[in-house]
Amino acid sequence: MFRICFTCICVWVGLATSHAEENISKVIDVKAINVKVTYVYDGDTVKLRPITSNDSKDEFKLRLTGIDAPERNQSYGLKSRRALLKLCKGENVIASVQISGIDKYQRSLGKLECNGVDASHYLAERGLAWFYAQYSNDTTIENAAKNARKLTLGLWADEQPISPWEWRHQHLHH
Numbered sequence: 001m002f003r004i005c006f007t008c009i010c011v012w013v014g015l016a017t018s019h020a021e022e023n024i025s026k027v028i029d030v031k032a033i034n035v036k037v038t039y040v041y042d043g044d045t046v047k048l049r050p051i052t053s054n055d056s057k058d059e060f061k062l063r064l065t066g067i068d069a070p071e072r073n074q075s076y077g078l079k080s081r082r083a084l085l086k087l088c089k090g091e092n093v094i095a096s097v098q099i100s101g102i103d104k105y106q107r108s109l110g111k112l113e114c115n116g117v118d119a120s121h122y123l124a125e126r127g128l129a130w131f132y133a134q135y136s137n138d139t140t141i142e143n144a145a146k147n148a149r150k151l152t153l154g155l156w157a158d159e160q161p162i163s164p165w166e167w168r169h170q171h172l173h174h
Contacts, residue, residue: 012120032096037088037114042122043069045078045128046088046112048097062097063092066120066141067129073171075162076155080128087122088114127154128162 019151038056039047039058048054068078069084099110112119116143123129125144133142149156162170 010110020145032098032113033157035097037093037095039114040081040089041173042072042077043084043123044108048095048112059097062099062112063103063107063109064112064123065100065109066111066132066136066138067124067145068132069123070155070164071167071171074164074167075158076128079154080123083118083123083128087117087119088112102134106144115163125153126150127152127156134165 024114034051035048036051037046038059040125041047041061044067046062046064047059048062069080072078072081087093093114094113094116095114097108097110097112099108101109103109117157120129121141121144124131125137125143127145127148129145131138131142131145136142148154155161
């Protein structure tokens with residue numbers, strides 16, 4: 001049942017946005033569902049499964065909104081991934097997601113909370129992700145990232161940190 005509802009929502013979002021990624025988060029507001037984090041790809045992408053299901057066919061990828069974390073092969077990429085693993089993966093973790101759309105790679109976009117902590121904010125305040133101003137207007141995450149930069153936390157300790165979007169552009173084969 002979840003898959004049918006989720007698929008309908010994704011199709012509706014895809015039609016309503018005409019694949020305009022920057023408008024996706026404004027199109028749909030789905031209430032939060034409880035999930036289990038089954039895999040962490042990097043600091044801003046996870047695989048989730050609704051807690052009501054034990055079927056791996058119900059798993060889906062989620063791209064966290066509000067941030068852009070370093071890629072795995074980039075400086076601080078593994079630290080960002082490990083921080084998200086620590087926050088969100090485990091038997092005692094209660095996670096919920098509020099899906100706001102889908103991106104051009106067919107990943108769900110949304111807000112992930114683990115034990116009541118917003119994962120995007122958690123990474124931004126530790127200097128393990130950039131605020132993604134191009135696609136977000138969340139001032140809480142923006143301020144957390146600014147504060148981390150001011151305190152030279154995480155990736156801000158580097159003299160010239162490279163944003164993930166610049167790094168991806170430089171490593172097109174990635």
